[in-house]
Amino acid sequence: MMLVKVMFYVLAAIALGSALYVAASKNLVRSVFMFFVTLFALAGLYVLALADFVAITQIVIYVGGILVLILFAFMLSGRETLDAIQKQKGKFISLSKLPAVLLAALFFVVMFITLRQVRVDELDWVRTAVADGNVIKPDTILIENIGVNLMTLYLLPFEAISILLMFALIGAAHLSRKEPQA
Amino acid sequence: MIALSDFLLLSAALFCIGLYMVVAKRNAIQILIGIELMLNAAILNLVAFGKYDKVNNGGQVFALFAIVLAAAVTAVALAIILNVYRQFKTIDPSKINNLGD
Numbered sequence: 001m002m003l004v005k006v007m008f009y010v011l012a013a014i015a016l017g018s019a020l021y022v023a024a025s026k027n028l029v030r031s032v033f034m035f036f037v038t039l040f041a042l043a044g045l046y047v048l049a050l051a052d053f054v055a056i057t058q059i060v061i062y063v064g065g066i067l068v069l070i071l072f073a074f075m076l077s078g079r080e081t082l083d084a085i086q087k088q089k090g091k092f093i094s095l096s097k098l099p100a101v102l103l104a105a106l107f108f109v110v111m112f113i114t115l116r117q118v119r120v121d122e123l124d125w126v127r128t129a130v131a132d133g134n135v136i137k138p139d140t141i142l143i144e145n146i147g148v149n150l151m152t153l154y155l156l157p158f159e160a161i162s163i164l165l166m167f168a169l170i171g172a173a174h175l176s177r178k179e180p181q182a
Numbered sequence: 183m184i185a186l187s188d189f190l191l192l193s194a195a196l197f198c199i200g201l202y203m204v205v206a207k208r209n210a211i212q213i214l215i216g217i218e219l220m221l222n223a224a225i226l227n228l229v230a231f232g233k234y235d236k237v238n239n240g241g242q243v244f245a246l247f248a249i250v251l252a253a254a255v256t257a258v259a260l261a262i263i264l265n266v267y268r269q270f271k272t273i274d275p276s277k278i279n280n281l282g283d
Contacts, residue, residue, distance in 0.1 A: 004183070012188075015196065019196055019200075020199060023199050023202055028211065031215070032211075038222075039222070042225075042226060046229050049184075049232070049233055051229045051233075051241075051242050051245065053246075054225075054229055054242050054245045061250070061253050062222075062252070066253055070211060074211050076264060097206050101202060101206075111194040120186045120187050126234050129235065130234070134237060136233045136235075142239065146239050146242060146243060149239050161250055164251075168254035171258055171261070172257040172260070175258070175264075175265055176261035176265065
């Protein structure tokens with residue numbers, strides 16, 4: 001029980017620290033590679049939230065797919081992109097960044113206060129779920145249940161998202177092709 | 183077990199970092215990374231609440247859908263960024279000021 005808590009705080013610290021580094025770094029390549037670390041830490045957090053399948057999907061799609069795509073994009077977009085970043089001056093909190101920092105901080109304060117007031121752990125439906133035993137335990141094997149649910153209860157969203165994914169990929173391929181020399 | 187509010191607090195912090203990146207950065211790829219951070223914060227919330235839904239798995243299934251949608255969004259956005267770079271020779275969103283040519 002204690003070990004789980006310790007792991008949660010370690011992973012949360014890794015995720016927050018690397019996310020802050022991603023936001024603060026002026027070197028685009030470094031910030032993309034630190035984003036890898038954030039995503040891995042988040043996958044670990046999903047495991048701690050007892051969602052193994054989502055964690056695996058996170059690693060396969062985000063770390064394996066999206067980040068490689070981002071790396072490709074800025075490798076293809078030339079050296080000027082990287083130079084433009086280096087030219088930005090000022091530190092993490094400079095005068096030009098102040099409005100953005102203020103906005104993010106105030107947003108966080110609002111969410112924090114809301115969280116305190118709602119008291120999520122005592123919500124009605126959470127209590128009902130706990131009372132009914134409708135809670136995932138660490139030894140529950142869920143993957144079979146997720147598969148059955150995807151093919152029955154969530155069949156329509158599943159098909160919709162597959163068609164949408166096909167549209168998006170065809171559109172991306174169409175957008176990024178080389179123009180024929182006219 | 184880990185309290186639900188811990189997950190939500192972490193997710194709120196990640197969301198705010200993403201929000202900062204979207205507002206402050208002057209590079210389209212970094213803005214895209216900020217959007218991905220915000221999406222990940224939302225997915226963390228879905229997963230954390232999904233623990234209390236063993237029969238229907240609503241939270242986890244919709245976390246999967248959100249991940250797939252993020253992949254689609256990134257593919258299209260990067261294609262657009264490459265096109266914009268070809269057209270304007272920069273990907274600073276504040277320097278891109280016309281749609282047609």
